[in-house]
Amino acid sequence: MTDIAFEPAPPRARTGPLSVLRRIWRHRSGKIGLFLVGLIIFCALFGDHLTPWDPLKLNMPDRLKPPSAKHWLGTDELGRDMLARIIAGTRYVLLVSGIATAIAATGGILLGLVASAGGRWADMLVMRFVDIMLAFPYVLLLLAIIAILGPSLITALVAVGIASIPGYARLVRAEALSVRETEYAEAMRVLGAGRWRITFGTVLPNILSPLVIYISYSMPLAVLSASSLSFLGLGAQPPLPEWGAMLVQSRTFLRTAWWVVASPGFAIFFSILGMNLLGNALRDVLDPRTRA
Known part of the structure; x- marks a missing residue:
């Protein structure tokens, strides 16, 4: 009798949260992204204990003071500490990226699953609706939604979320259509599983990796969009220490007090940079085929 040697199956890649974080930390740019995003989260959670200054309290005798040992990033035109306001602004970064992305992801997932599993007419109706939304330029769609709901931070979150659906x-x-053509989805159909059971029990769990990667890229876009709306006066309103609103308030002091403009500008830049670097690392970790 001939002996048959079986090769051991290759170990399955670990995709738990801690394993993913460790692999991101070993990524070349993942460390930088993880550090910057972690710093934003840390400041948002413990910001009240990081500086003695109130980000909303006026102090006119100290207005437009340059960076010093007392005020590390200087003060604005109303004497408010810039570092305290930048730290307070991290909460709005998490609020914008979290809520706007949640609205977009929830709406997009539901529409995408209905289109893929609801049959020909459902697919046609959903995708025609999506095509109509895509026919409008992104910024124009944001402005149209805000024109209907009125300018505010909450409106900006909703507008960014809807426009990203x-x-x-x-x-x-x-x-979902790709997963539904696989052998294990076909096996579920043969065993008598309904299309919605297949959709939520088999299809949805198998599209989480590309979905997570897409979310990581849409979050910095949400932050940039909300900051842009605030800069235009259509998002967060003064005196909220939101970085876009801080930029529009301080733009007239660019030549006389550069730190008032530079602080929120660099804060927006590094937050978006960190999210993009983290998204790149997450893409390489969850889908190694996309590596250059």
């Missing part, structure tokens, strides 16, 4: 819907539909 089409991208999620198209991604989820494409990935």
Whole structure:
């Protein structure tokens, strides 16, 4: 009798949260992204204990003071400590990236799954709706939503979330249709599973990796969009220490007090940079085929 040697199956890649974090930390740019995003989260959670200054309290005798040992990033035109306001602004970064992305992801996932599993007419109706939304330029769609709801921080969050739904819907539909053609999805159909059981029990868990990667890229876009709306006076309103609103308030002092403009500007830059670097690392970790 001939002996048959079986090769051991290759170990399955670990995709738990801690394992993913360790692999991101070993990534070349992942460390920088993880550090910057971690710093934002830390400041948002413990910001009240990091500086003795109140970000909203006026102090006119100290107005437009340059960076010093007393005020590390200087003060604004109303004497408020810039470092305290930048730290307080991290909460709005998490609020914007979290809520706006949650709105977009929830709406996009539902529409994408309905389009992929609801049949021909459902697919046609959903995708025509998505095409209509995509026909409008992104900024114009934001302005239209805000014109209907009125300018405020909450309105900006809702507008950014709604305007981002089409991208999620198209991604989820494409990935779901691909998964539904696999052998294990076909096996579920043979065993008598209904299309919605297959959709939520088999399809959805198998599209989480590309979905997480897409979320990591849409979060910095949400932050930039909300900051842009605040800069235009359509998002957060004074005296909220939101970075976009801080920029529009301080733009007239660019030549006389550069630190008032530089502080929120660099804060927006590094927050978006950190999220993008983290997204790149997450993409390489969850989908190594995309590596250059």
